[in-house]
Amino acid sequence: MNRKLVIKRAVIWMLSMMITLCSASPVWATEAAPAAAAAENLSETGNGKTEEIKPAETNLSEAKPEDANPPGEKPGETAPPAEKPAPEKEKEKSPSGSGESEGSGKLTVDGYEVYAALSGNSPIDAIRKGKNVKLVVSVRAEGLTTEEAGKNGITVSKLSDSFRNAGAAKVKVTSKRDENLEFTVTIPKAVYSGRGNELRLRVNYKKSGIPSETITAEISECEEYEGKGDNSEDATGQPVIRIKRISPQTAVGSGESFGLELELENTSKESDIEDLIVNISPGNGLYITDDTGSQVVSSLGLKQKKKITVRMTAGQELAGPSQSVDIEMKYNYYSGGSLTSGSLSQKVQIPVRGGAAGQPLIRIGRGRIDRPVNAGETFQMVIRLENTSHDKDIRNLTATIEPNDQIYLLDETDTRLLGELKAGTAVDIPVRLQAGAELSQAASQLLGLSLKFDYDSDKGSSQGTIAEKLVIPTNGKSGKMNIPTPNIIIRNYSYGEKVTAGQVFDLEMEMTNTSSVTAAENVVVSLDTGEGISINSSSNTIYIPKLDAGAAKKQSIKVQALFQSKLQSPKITISFKYEYLDGKERKQATSSETIAIPVYQPDRFELKSPVYSENFRQNEEATISIPYVNKGRGQVFNVEAKLEGDIPALEKDLTLGNFEAGKSGTIDFVVTPKKTGKVEGKIRVSYEDEAMQQKTEEIPISVEVMEAQNEQADFSENDEMARPRGTVLWPATALAVLLATALFAAAKARKKFRDRKMEDAKREEQDDDWDDVFPEDEGGEEVENGTAEEEQDAEERTEK
Structure with a gap:
């Protein structure tokens, strides 16, 4: 009987809730959730009574308006919700390289430096025609970051300008990843043509979509050639280096240390000298005390002078009034626009104070040559040998002539037996020579001479040797030079x-x-x-x-x-x-x-026909979806969608970002039509492919809007904005849900009651004998009567 009472009370409570909902205004989906939760908060206690489980206190901002009226408002009035701040519109980023003023970044020359080519970082103040230089240009980009361009994504090529025969340009990025792009362009070698002062470079980017740009640097150090015509390709002769001994100025004694200081001068008016290396080789009586006998001189400009110093020590035996030091120089210079190698050898005499035990000195010279020797010319040269000793005679003197590959000996033998050469005397040796058919560009050729002889010393008879190189001036220009290698x-x-x-x-x-x-x-x-x-x-x-x-x-x-x-x-x-x-x-x-x-990668981004919600009704939210799929192997970038047409939407502009390869989905617009009938418009979808080319597709939309189900629910614009967004649930729907829940609960309770009644019937059959022994309990009758009264009260409440 108690279970029947519980069921009746539950049905009565549900019917009262239905009556309340029917008399109230429509319930929105977001407001129906608390009511449904309250219906579920019914629990059966242990004594068979039903109690309602009260939910925790709800935040006032989430409660229904009628449950939380502020002071001064009447119950039932709805307070307008606080306005939510409008979301910030995402800033649009221009795609990198989309235009000269958008994203590509305008390149400007931030500065430059000029150095002598092939000779380190020696700055140059003036650049004349034919000068070979190294150029370093600093470039800055506005509106283009290092990350967008790539650390190794820049190549530079030189265009036609005032410089020629330029080497490959080298690029070095100096800016950080998130900074505006800055880099330096180094051209290791370039020859000034003598016209203008412009250096033009084309900057290319490996990343797609960033256009190439051309920059021009004006090199103020250029000195234009004032001559007539363009003879920049004419060959120039080998520059001659003049050597002058600065110190020592006094004679050097045995065992004395000194510094040999030499002055080098480029006598040429046309060619600079690069990569000059000077090798110093002293005679038998002198020794170099430095680590090496080679000196490196980076460059010698036109008419420029430089000094070098080598530390030396004189030996214990010094013969004659002077000692010879061989100076051999190797260098590069430009001739006809190409880098050419040159060499030059000379001798420097150092005065000495020789002892009695020293070897006698033979001074070697040649007769005068009035003019340079031309290619193929035959000539005679006189070699003069003089014993400069005052007291030592020379015996068994032998002279050996050593021609080179440019000068040929026409005599029968290269060795002359001269015999005795007394102290203070001299001897002349005539030599017949011929210049080669093709002389190099060198201004002179060297003819070697070696002497062997015997002399008396404090140790007895001794043998001495002397080696010299004689300089023969040649007309290198009349000979044919090696032509530059074509590239x-x-x-x-x-x-x-x-x-x-x-x-x-x-x-x-x-x-x-x-x-x-x-x-x-x-x-x-x-x-x-x-x-x-x-x-x-x-x-x-x-x-x-x-x-x-x-x-x-x-x-x-x-x-x-x-x-x-x-x-x-x-x-x-x-x-x-x-x-x-x-x-x-x-x-x-x-x-x-x-x-x-x-x-x-080819662009295979596809958009399909629009998909609409099942029912489009006036003043109800619905969706318009555009299915998409990226079938390509590359990304599509900066996807944006825009709804155009006379139809209100939650958001008409959507920024969707980048779509990876193989990605699929839908582009959804949430709309709330205000008018009935046919609504037309279009959705414009724009994106960029991997080449950073902007593409746009338009999808037309057309949908029929039906009237709202309840015409009495005519909300004003302010009421519509005040209500939370969601799908409207009308009282009929709520009534159906509650009725189904009540019927299910009643059926379940009736089944339990039927099972219990069958168990009681079995128990009564087993206890028939006990009914005869014990009379009927009056208390039970009272309970029965009490239960009947309660049932009557419940029926009266149900009728009400």
Whole structure:
């Protein structure tokens, strides 16, 4: 009986809740949740009574308006919710490289430095025609960060300007990752043409979408050539270095230490001297006490002088009034725009105070030569030998003449037996010589002479030797110099506007012979492709019979870009092997270059037809979805969607970011139509592919909006904004849910009651004998009566 009472009370409570809901205003989905939770907070206690479990206190900001009225408001009035701050609109970032003023970053020259080429970091104040220099240019980019460009993503090539024969440019990024891009461009060698003062560079970026830019630096140190015509390719003679002894000025005694100071002067008016190395070799009586006898002089400009010093010590035996020191110099200079090697040898005499035990000194000289010797010319030279000793005679004197590869000896033998040379006497040796048919550019040639003899010393008969080199002036300009080696370069190459993975395209190259005088013959061009690119349907070798001086030839070859997992710029190494004629001699030369081709993944981003909510009703929220899928192997960047049309939406502009390869999903717009009938509009989706090209697609939308189910729920605009967003649940829906819950609970309780009643019936059958023994309990009747009264009260409440 108690269970029947519990069921009746539950049904009565549910019916009263239904009546209350029917008389109230519509309930929103966000407000129905607390009511449903309250319905579930019914629990059966141990004594069979039903109690309501009270939920914890709810925050006032989340409670229903009628449950938390502020002071001064009547119950039932709804306070407007606090306005939420509008979300900040995400700042739009211009894509890197989208334009000259947006993202590409305008390059400016921040400064430059000029040094002598091939000689370290020696600054130069003036650059004259033919001067070889090293240029270091500092460049700054505005609006382009180091991270966007890439630490190793910059290449620089030199354009046509005031400098020629430039070496490959080297780039070094000096800025940090999140800073504006700053880098230096170093051109290790470049020859000034004598015209203008501009250095023009093209800056290329390996990352896609960042356009190339050209910058110009004005080199103020340039001094323009005022002569007529352009003879920049004319060869210049080898510069001559004049050597002057500064110290010692007094005679050096035996065992004495001293410093040999020499002054070197470049007497040329046309060529600078680079990489000068001076080798000092003293005679038998002198010794070098420094670590080395070589001195390095970085450079000698036109008419420039420099000094060097070497520490030396005199030996115990010094013969004659002076000792000879051989000075041999090797250096580089520019002739005809090419770097040429030169050498020069001279002797320096050091006065000494010789002892009696020393070897007698033989002074070696030559007769006067009125003019420089021309190529192929035959001439006679007189060599004079003088015994400078006052008391020592020389016996068994032998002279050996040592010609070089430019001067030939015409006598029958190179050795002369001169016999005795008394103290204070001299002897002349006539020598017939001939200059070679091709003299080098050197201003002089050296003829070697070695002397062997016997003399008397305090130790008895001794043997002495002397070696000298005689200088013969030659007319190097009249002889034919070695021509500069021609170089073959890739002046331009083209592969079309854009290369996508898997594409077969024509790579067109323009090969140029940089020499203005020499042709390249039997040219073999080899292409070595790296990872990500291959040659298609052709050989990787090209043969060119002849490429004339200054000529250019275009060659096209089919190349295929392979599919790769990421964006990259495959490289192709182009090697040249060729021959050229240097006079009557055929020589070989090689050169190589590397080019890069950026490859992009094809764009396969697809948008499908729009999908609408099942029911589009006036003043009810609905969704419009655009399915998408990125079928490509690369990303799509900066995806944005915009809803256009006369239909209110929660957000009309969506910024969706980047979509990885293979990603799929939907672009959703939450809308609340205000008008019935057909609503039309379009959704505009824009994005950037891997080449940073902006693309836009438009999807038309058309949907039929039905009237709202309850026309009486006419909310004003302010009431609509005050209510929380969600789907409206009308009283009929709530009534159906509560009724179903009540019927389920009643059925379950009735089943339990039926099972209990069957158990009681079995128990009564077993206890029939006890009914005869014990009379009916009056207390039980009272309970029955009490239960009947309670049932009657419950029925009256139900009727009410």
